[in-house]
Amino acid sequence: MKGIIFNVVEDVVAIEWGPSVWDKLLSQAGLDGAYTSLGSYPDEQFSRLISAASELMGDSKARLLLRIGRLAIPKLYKRFPKFFDQAANLRSFVLSINTIIHPEVHKLYTGAGCPHFHFVETENTVTLGYNSPRKLCYLAQGFILGLADYYDETISVRQPICMHDDHPMCQIEIAWV
Amino acid sequence: MSFEPHSKEFETAERLQKKCMRLERELAREKSARREAESIAELGLRELYINREQLKLLNSISSFANDCDDPYQTLEYATHEICLATGWAVGHALVRRGPSDDERLEGTDIWAAQDSDVIFPFIEASRSLVAWPCASVPGRLFLEQAPIWTPDIHAQAAFSRSPAAERCGLRSSIAVPVLMGHELVGALEFYQTETIEPEPEFLEILMQIGTQIGRVFKRRRHADILRVNATTDALTGLPNRVAFEAELQSVFMAEHESSDFRLSLIYMDLDGFKLVNDTLGHVAGDMLLMAMAERLRDVVDKYAALAWIEQILLARIGGDEFAIMIRADGNEGTATEIASALHKCLLPSQRIGTNDVRAMASIGIAFNHPVYEASQELLRDADVAMYQAKSTAPGQTVIFSDQMRTEALVRLDLEADLRRAIETSAFELHYQPIVSLAGRTLVGFEALVRWRRHDNEIVMPDVFISSAEACGLIIPIGTWVLREACRAAGRLQSVRMAGKPIYISVNVAIQQFQQLHFVELVRDILLETGADAKWIRLELTESSAVTNPAYAAHAIEQLRTMGIQVSLDDFGTGYSSLAHLQTMPFDTIKIDRSFVMKQTETNSNWSIVSAMKQLADSMGMAVIVEGVENEFQLAELDNLGCQFGQGWLFKKPMPEAEAVKLLTLG
Numbered sequence: 144m145k146g147i148i149f150n151v152v153e154d155v156v157a158i159e160w161g162p163s164v165w166d167k168l169l170s171q172a173g174l175d176g177a178y179t180s181l182g183s184y185p186d187e188q189f190s191r192l193i194s195a196a197s198e199l200m201g202d203s204k205a206r207l208l209l210r211i212g213r214l215a216i217p218k219l220y221k222r223f224p225k226f227f228d229q230a231a232n233l234r235s236f237v238l239s240i241n242t243i244i245h246p247e248v249h250k251l252y253t254g255a256g257c258p259h260f261h262f263v264e265t266e267n268t269v270t271l272g273y274n275s276p277r278k279l280c281y282l283a284q285g286f287i288l289g290l291a292d293y294y295d296e297t298i299s300v301r302q303p304i305c306m307h308d309d310h311p312m313c314q315i316e317i318a319w320v
Numbered sequence: 321m322s323f324e325p326h327s328k329e330f331e332t333a334e335r336l337q338k339k340c341m342r343l344e345r346e347l348a349r350e351k352s353a354r355r356e357a358e359s360i361a362e363l364g365l366r367e368l369y370i371n372r373e374q375l376k377l378l379n380s381i382s383s384f385a386n387d388c389d390d391p392y393q394t395l396e397y398a399t400h401e402i403c404l405a406t407g408w409a410v411g412h413a414l415v416r417r418g419p420s421d422d423e424r425l426e427g428t429d430i431w432a433a434q435d436s437d438v439i440f441p442f443i444e445a446s447r448s449l450v451a452w453p454c455a456s457v458p459g460r461l462f463l464e465q466a467p468i469w470t471p472d473i474h475a476q477a478a479f480s481r482s483p484a485a486e487r488c489g490l491r492s493s494i495a496v497p498v499l500m501g502h503e504l505v506g507a508l509e510f511y512q513t514e515t516i517e518p519e520p521e522f523l524e525i526l527m528q529i530g531t532q533i534g535r536v537f538k539r540r541r542h543a544d545i546l547r548v549n550a551t552t553d554a555l556t557g558l559p560n561r562v563a564f565e566a567e568l569q570s571v572f573m574a575e576h577e578s579s580d581f582r583l584s585l586i587y588m589d590l591d592g593f594k595l596v597n598d599t600l601g602h603v604a605g606d607m608l609l610m611a612m613a614e615r616l617r618d619v620v621d622k623y624a625a626l627a628w629i630e631q632i633l634l635a636r637i638g639g640d641e642f643a644i645m646i647r648a649d650g651n652e653g654t655a656t657e658i659a660s661a662l663h664k665c666l667l668p669s670q671r672i673g674t675n676d677v678r679a680m681a682s683i684g685i686a687f688n689h690p691v692y693e694a695s696q697e698l699l700r701d702a703d704v705a706m707y708q709a710k711s712t713a714p715g716q717t718v719i720f721s722d723q724m725r726t727e728a729l730v731r732l733d734l735e736a737d738l739r740r741a742i743e744t745s746a747f748e749l750h751y752q753p754i755v756s757l758a759g760r761t762l763v764g765f766e767a768l769v770r771w772r773r774h775d776n777e778i779v780m781p782d783v784f785i786s787s788a789e790a791c792g793l794i795i796p797i798g799t800w801v802l803r804e805a806c807r808a809a810g811r812l813q814s815v816r817m818a819g820k821p822i823y824i825s826v827n828v829a830i831q832q833f834q835q836l837h838f839v840e841l842v843r844d845i846l847l848e849t850g851a852d853a854k855w856i857r858l859e860l861t862e863s864s865a866v867t868n869p870a871y872a873a874h875a876i877e878q879l880r881t882m883g884i885q886v887s888l889d890d891f892g893t894g895y896s897s898l899a900h901l902q903t904m905p906f907d908t909i910k911i912d913r914s915f916v917m918k919q920t921e922t923n924s925n926w927s928i929v930s931a932m933k934q935l936a937d938s939m940g941m942a943v944i945v946e947g948v949e950n951e952f953q954l955a956e957l958d959n960l961g962c963q964f965g966q967g968w969l970f971k972k973p974m975p976e977a978e979a980v981k982l983l984t985l986g
Binding site: 179180181222229235239242243246249250251252253 | 362
């Protein structure tokens with residue numbers, strides 16, 4: 144996993160729970176925490192951090208990932224405003240993940256393992272098919288909620304099927320209400 | 321009350337707090353410096369990545385273009401690679417099919433798409449597209465000649481594919497010119513479903529890709545030009561002999577396989593062409609050929625449109641030779657009808673510079689027949705028929721017949737015999753006396769060639785000279801005659817009685833006269849045989865004189881400087897270009913026998929001979945009259961003041977031994 148993700152999570156944690164919490168998380172997870180955005184780090188370090196956070200906060204990993212994802216969006220916007228400017232709304236942002244966002248990520252971070260999404264669209268829904276060994280569907284849901292905040296759109300997100308329930312893939316359904 | 325301890329504690333706490341704050345600030349600075357360093361590195365890496373990917377794309381397309389001769393394949397490869405590298409929704413190639421002045425890009429079946437099902441309506445709309453130079457892409461490429469980024473394709477005026485593009489969700493486009501120098505030969509167009517402006521560096525890469533593809537177009541064009549040049553006559557734009565023979569061969573083979581013989585072949589030669597070339601120059605000759613070719617083309621085009629004509633092909637197969645291949649029902653009637661139309665189309669005179677020139681044609685026709693084994697035989701027979709037509713009169717058509725085939729075979733035999741005769745020196749010279757009309761005294765002989773065939777039969781020149789001329793054997797025969805006449809002149813001088821030396825007059829054929837170094841050849845023969853130049857006269861025909869008159873005048877002058885006198889033979893029978901004659905330094909004019917033969921005591925008209933004599937006088941030339949057969953003619957000619965004559969009245973041509981006897985006896 145790319146260092147940039149660790150950096151963004153650090154920012155979120157520092158702002159939401161205070162700067163010392165990040166240090167506590169690192170100690171609890173047994174990590175030294177020197178992450179640079181350009182570096183690549185084992186996915187397992189990310190899992191250990193989330194597990195540590197779950198213990199420390201007394202909250203489920205799913206809810207934490209959802210929250211981190213949602214709060215990460217303003218940080219990401221600050222770093223990569225161009226990605227946001229190219230799409231006029233949540234729907235077009237989501238649909239451009241494969242064609243714009245991830246190709247751009249590849250340009251910035253060579254070797255980044257970006258997941259590929261499948262899309263099914265209806266008039267008021269977009270369903271993302273997600274299939275990644277990292278199983279970070281909740282983080283993805285959090286990102287989507289954060290984007291809805293950014294674009295000031297009211298949506299509901301649900302997952303009819305999920306890899307955590309032994310399905311081969313996750314479906315994340317965004318519905319505009 | 322002392323606050324010392326407290327104040328110390330306070331100071332320590334304050335110091336620690338300050339230290340903490342300082343450390344936090346330091347940390348924040350460090351963090352922000354790290355973030356900045358990271359983002360500088362990110363940007364650098366991003367640029368590097370993009371450059372590498374773009375160069376990879378350029379390299380891959382360039383190396384494909386280098387190895388490929390087919391511009392269409394290169395377009396296909398490039399379209400596919402660019403779509404793959406950029407993720408653009410669809411790419412499509414356009415080409416310019418027409419001539420270079422036809423400014424119009426046409427859609428092709430060359431396209432690439434991320435999702436062809438979704439893009440299908442747009443591809444359908446694109447493949448039949450015709451784009452003129454205009455305000456919307458790709459037509460704008462004609463004017464701008466550089467990649468064009470269009471962020472909103474639907475906002476363009478006259479974007480005809482807008483509805484299809486809308487259905488496929490396409491929003492923006494990039495059009496790339498394919499340039500060959502400054503000539504737009506094609507274009508690549510790409511469409512995005514988003515609106516991401518390509519960076520200027522990438523547009524530059526696309527421009528280079530367009531140039532690389534343009535090079536393949538250039539190579540193809542050169543190859544095409546070479547191919548066309550190899551099969552097209554440069555002057556008239558008609559197929560040339562190579563192309564014509566190839567097509568004839570294929571039709572010929574097909575007919576022989578199906579036993580369906582409907583092919584006829586017209587062989588045509590312009591009669592007046594050589595004269596135009598010789599008198600007005602090659603530029604005029606070329607202009608005449610172009611104009612005549614255009615007329616022939618019009619006739620052929622008219623027949624090509626007719627239902628019963630299956631195929632008709634006109635070609636220029638030689639200098640002034642054209643051939644037409646016709647495949648039609650009722651081929652004999654059709655071919656003769658077309659031949660008449662061809663004669664007719666040449667009738668009106670053609671303005672070339674300040675001259676009105678008229679070209680007539682001799683036409684030979686041959687029909688395909690099971691007897692033929694190769695298309696060359698058909699062509700040969702049409703050629704034979706054409707020669708037959710030419711020998712009759714200008715503007716004639718002759719259809720090849722079996723008799724001509726027999727005659728042609730006889731001619732072939734004759735040629736073979738002639739070649740052997742040259743090898744074995746089977747020729748001999750006979751001598752006809754030339755006398756002074758006033759005193760009937762012998763002044764010289766005309767040397768006349770005879771061919772003694774294997775059966776000891778003497779063959780007269782009128783039987784074999786035209787064949788010898790046709791196959792080029794006239795040159796070795798002529799050289800032999802000249803050499804032999806020079807030797808004989810020496811022998812005859814030695815036996816003659818006292819008085820002026822007698823001369824031998826030798827006929828020189830036009831091909832012989834026009835060969836390179838003819839004058840030097842004459843000089844060499846004189847040296848070799850020891851003959852005095854005064855003993856030899858050369859007889860040239862009018863056509864020798866008027867074909868390339870500048871050369872003729874110069875050569876005659878050189879011969880005269882050597883001391884050889886030159887006569888104009890057969891005067892009055894040819895074109896008689898008096899304008900040229902005036903500039904030719906002849907010594908003597910020989911009036912053709914045809915002007916004398918018919919003159920009898922009861923029916924005579926000497927006006928033409930009289931005019932010719934006056935003409936010769938005015939140019940300071942003497943006159944020899946041929947064909948003097950009786951005393952009446954002699955007396956009349958003497959009266960007209962003609963100086964010399966030859967004919968049966970004096971002596972028939974005789975072998976050398978008799979000539980020697982004549983001289984010895986005086």
